[in-house]
Amino acid sequence: MTDLLLKSYRLGRLTLPNRMVMAPMTRFRAHEDGTPQPIVAEYYAQRASAGLIVTEGIWPSARGQAEWRMPGLETPDHVRGWRAVTEAVHAAGGRVFAQLMHGGRHGHPLSRLAADLPSGPSPVPVPGPVHVRDGGKADPVTPRAMTGADIRQAVQDHVTAARNAMAAGFDGVELHGANSYLIHQFLADNTNLRDDEYGPGTPGGRVRFPIEVVTAVADAIGAHRTGLRLSPGNPQFGMVECDPGPVYRDLIDRIDGLGLAYLHLTDDDRYPALADLRPRWHGTLIANVGENRPATSKEAGEAALASGRADLISYGRAFIANPDLPARFARNAPLQPIDTARLYTHGAAGYTDYPRMDAETLTLC
Numbered sequence: 001m002t003d004l005l006l007k008s009y010r011l012g013r014l015t016l017p018n019r020m021v022m023a024p025m026t027r028f029r030a031h032e033d034g035t036p037q038p039i040v041a042e043y044y045a046q047r048a049s050a051g052l053i054v055t056e057g058i059w060p061s062a063r064g065q066a067e068w069r070m071p072g073l074e075t076p077d078h079v080r081g082w083r084a085v086t087e088a089v090h091a092a093g094g095r096v097f098a099q100l101m102h103g104g105r106h107g108h109p110l111s112r113l114a115a116d117l118p119s120g121p122s123p124v125p126v127p128g129p130v131h132v133r134d135g136g137k138a139d140p141v142t143p144r145a146m147t148g149a150d151i152r153q154a155v156q157d158h159v160t161a162a163r164n165a166m167a168a169g170f171d172g173v174e175l176h177g178a179n180s181y182l183i184h185q186f187l188a189d190n191t192n193l194r195d196d197e198y199g200p201g202t203p204g205g206r207v208r209f210p211i212e213v214v215t216a217v218a219d220a221i222g223a224h225r226t227g228l229r230l231s232p233g234n235p236q237f238g239m240v241e242c243d244p245g246p247v248y249r250d251l252i253d254r255i256d257g258l259g260l261a262y263l264h265l266t267d268d269d270r271y272p273a274l275a276d277l278r279p280r281w282h283g284t285l286i287a288n289v290g291e292n293r294p295a296t297s298k299e300a301g302e303a304a305l306a307s308g309r310a311d312l313i314s315y316g317r318a319f320i321a322n323p324d325l326p327a328r329f330a331r332n333a334p335l336q337p338i339d340t341a342r343l344y345t346h347g348a349a350g351y352t353d354y355p356r357m358d359a360e361t362l363t364l365c
């Protein structure tokens, strides 16, 4: 039987050699100013056999920086740093989207270059303690509630960063609407208590900011270069969504016709996002099974593709530990375990030193 995961796929103007996407994963390998270190180019180039790579979350402006040593896409140095990454990935035959991640209420004056208070839809802090620079921890701060001007600025920051991503040579951007960051904060029950047109009391209020960002970025760089990631019902970092269905169905219905590159959905036991939302989404759908389950297996990916609920499957931790994951799946070769102690350190160890399959394994399998 042909492996569906290893069949090519047409994504807008890109031809992906397989249906395996490297999921976005924060690794804290940026310099303190947010410029990716040279090893970041090596890391992603090692994984260029993925059908598509989505980078770690990148702050669109220092206003959206959630944590120290996360990368940015705001300054000329950031663009130069990321250009080295995209050139290395393209030279290795790969394709790469930048994940734009505005932290919203995340962040702490001790974890941000701007050293200011973070801001979110409402003044609701994350549950603490939070990470601050140099490995420290601190009590969370209460974020500032975003004003109308702050919201317009956040939309513009995404647009500017998306243009910077194009200047850096990325094939597209993924807007991070998942896992508790700013776009998710507008969608969720406990983090959006606003009483204006962006709040839950107004029809379409919760989805207004997400749609404004998606539309503005798609207008700026092209819908075919703009993806969106959502994680309905994900309780990470204290998010509460009592009944995600109505909000996410409304959002999907409003963006389905925009011609976006893709929707990237995490699915888990709390809310069956794929089953509920796939019928409403007529574009490309990337599925990820979510962090509360064991790392996604080849079998789980094949089953999701065969069911028609997904067009592409994203793999996170398996791609960290197995830079040549598609080749391993093709040969049903064993997977290497991940070194979780070095996920968030700053050097090459646990980052660029995972070996590829050796010649002996290749011959055996």
Ligand SMILES: Cc1cc2nc3c(=O)[nH]c(=O)nc-3n(C[C@H](O)[C@H](O)[C@H](O)COP(=O)(O)O)c2cc1C
Binding pocket: 023, 024, 025, 026, 027, 056, 057, 099, 101, 176, 178, 179, 229, 266, 288, 289, 290, 291, 293, 294, 295, 296, 314, 315, 316, 317, 318, 343
């Ligand atoms: C180390 C690490 C960092 C992550 N950082 C991000 C991130 O920056 N953006 C994001 O959307 N998801 C992030 N995630 C979630 C992954 O994209 C993915 O959804 C999750 O790991 C589940 O997939 P898996 O079982 O294949 O690992 C991260 C996960 C891990 C393990």
